[in-house]
Amino acid sequence: MGVRESPSKWLWAALLAWLVLIAASVNLLWKYKSTPGAPARAPVEWPEGTRIVRAADRLTLLFFAHPRCTCTRASLDELASLLTQHPRRLSARVVFVRPGGVGEHWIESDTYAMAGSLEGVQRIVDQEGAEARRFGVVTSGTALLYDARGHLLFNGGITGARGHVGDNLGRARLSALVGGGLADRRESPVFGCELEGRGAAP
Numbered sequence: 484m485g486v487r488e489s490p491s492k493w494l495w496a497a498l499l500a501w502l503v504l505i506a507a508s509v510n511l512l513w514k515y516k517s518t519p520g521a522p523a524r525a526p527v528e529w530p531e532g533t534r535i536v537r538a539a540d541r542l543t544l545l546f547f548a549h550p551r552c553t554c555t556r557a558s559l560d561e562l563a564s565l566l567t568q569h570p571r572r573l574s575a576r577v578v579f580v581r582p583g584g585v586g587e588h589w590i591e592s593d594t595y596a597m598a599g600s601l602e603g604v605q606r607i608v609d610q611e612g613a614e615a616r617r618f619g620v621v622t623s624g625t626a627l628l629y630d631a632r633g634h635l636l637f638n639g640g641i642t643g644a645r646g647h648v649g650d651n652l653g654r655a656r657l658s659a660l661v662g663g664g665l666a667d668r669r670e671s672p673v674f675g676c677e678l679e680g681r682g683a684a685p
Contacts (some may be wrong), residue, residue, distance in 0.1 A: 497559060520674060522672070530540075535617070542644045543573070543630075546625070547577065547624075548626045549623035550594055551594075552675055554675045555675055557642045557648045558642050561642055561648065566601060566603060572661055575603060576605045577601075581608050620678065624641070625673045626639065626641050637666075640671055674684055
């Protein structure tokens with residue numbers, strides 16, 4: 484008769500396999516959350532032909548969003564914090580891309596409602612992404628800061644990872660520039676979904 488293996492040996496093997504699976508899943512999730520989207524190729528001067536009105540007496544902040552990108556909630560939280568810090572220095576526009584062929588109410592989402600609740604923020608519906616293309620933006624959560632003369636001051640994201648709220652270099656750099664100070668860089672990685680398309684990754 485052969486020696487019967489102890490049940491505890493199989494239990495430990497199963498536990499080890501489960502831990503390896505969990506570790507691999509966590510690693511994949513973190514890799515996804517920490518991988519930035521494509522940066523914007525924003526014009527250095529306010530583009531001609533845009534229907535978005537630039538403020539003549541203060542800074543204009545454009546924030547581009549896919550209404551169904553859940554990552555964008557964190558970016559809107561950071562935007563709200565920024566507006567609280569600098570209530571009189573910014574004129575903010577949240578530009579929601581609406582692709583062609585969708586229903587009238589497709590754009591209505593929790594992030595669309597959230598943007599509407601921010602004091603001093605103007606929501607803009609960008610039909611078929613015309614304005615996003617004009618400003619060279621392809622990733623939800625991209626913030627562009629222009630001065631009153633139309634010069635680009637900042638281009639990038641304001642979160643440290645997808646769906647992550649908290650101190651990060653993007654928001655710190657943007658806040659420094661809005662406050663009239665200097666930043667070590669005028670761009671930052673942006674974490675969000677692609678603006679094109681009718682759906683977005685969770």
